Amino acid sequence: MTRVNFAGNDYLGLARDPRLADALCRAVREYGISSTSSRWALGWTDLHQKLEDALAAFTGAEAACITGAAYFGGPVYYSVFAGSGRVVYCDETVHSNQFLGMRAAGLEIRKFKHLDAGDLKRQLKGHKGPAPIVAADGVYGISGEVAPLAEMAEAARAVGAEIFVDDAHGFGALGASGRGSTELCGLAPAPDLTVLCSMSKAMGCNGGFLTGRKELVEKFRRSAAASGSAIPPPPIAAACLESLRIIREEPELRDKMESHARRLRAALAARGVSVVSDRTPILGMVFKDEFEAAAADKHFLKHGLVIPYFKYASEPRENLLRGAARACYTEEHLARFEKAVATLKR
Ligand SMILES: Cc1ncc(COP(=O)(O)O)c(C=O)c1O
Structure with a gap:
């Protein structure tokens, strides 16, 4: 009896889709198997540029920044706020990539109760100092719970906060057009909203990306966490482009x-x-x-x-x-x- 994977994150079954394999194989012949470096150190190809542009266009955000893994998302995002004196209000059980990023950036962390937008609102009422950051996972990866993103955004916007959503598990799988938990919760792309997505889950490929306003995304691209490691190999970028086409059209x-x-x-x-x-x-x-x-x-x-x-x-x-x-x-x-x-x- 062949064993069947009834767990994992290949929600759309794209990881073994022959169309992705074909796109990957074609690109291997032309580009080789590795990016061998970061975006600034000659790792970047026309495929990466196409992919970044396509991800921004699909999500409706101003810009996107590809990273070697979604796990770099927290370190990349929070690093641009290091030294800003901003406090992060986050759901108490956000994914470890967020805590890693907040701690590395030396930001003060205040946790609100899991999925409790009311608790967030209460805590934000007493907030003093620079505009804070409000953070959650769009989808909690083990329980499948969806964050109350609309209520959280309302509370965040009342104090002019930045909003960060880790949607590693939502992108491609949720929302009428696959844009993820933000779409499911009716949260439209906006300058104060940064979303982290994975290309290694519903997309069936590898790597991650962040979407948000242009000025912030440009800082992500220049950050040590994003520019200090290799980007996904070009054949993977080719497979991601095919995956995105399928997510859009099917x-x-x-x-x-x-x-x-x-x-x-x-x-x-x-x-x-x-x-x-x-x-x-x-x-x-x-x-x-x-x-x-x-x-x-x-x-x-x-x-x-x-x-x-x-x-x-x-x-x-x-x-x-x-x-x-x-x-x-x-x-x-x-x-x-x-x-x-x-x-x-x-
Ligand atoms: C919520 C969440 N964010 C980020 C990641 C990291 O994703 P990746 O494997 O693409 O680096 C994971 C991985 O499981 C996750 O569950």
């Missing part, structure tokens, strides 16, 4: 992913397993404790379904098992999941 992939997610959730609900959020392809399955979650991992594996349980770095709850729906499942895969869930020990 909304049916998102429809499939959503319908598969609904079917998996229904099977879990019928067995009495609740899922933290129903707004994303991420299945944050809730078990009694970590032992039951780990046992479920083993049970799924017996059925050839790979849903690994481990200590998730950014998720404090230990009783969650993180699965994910993908657009590329076949009827056999879905039926196999349903069969496995039906005999899950409760």
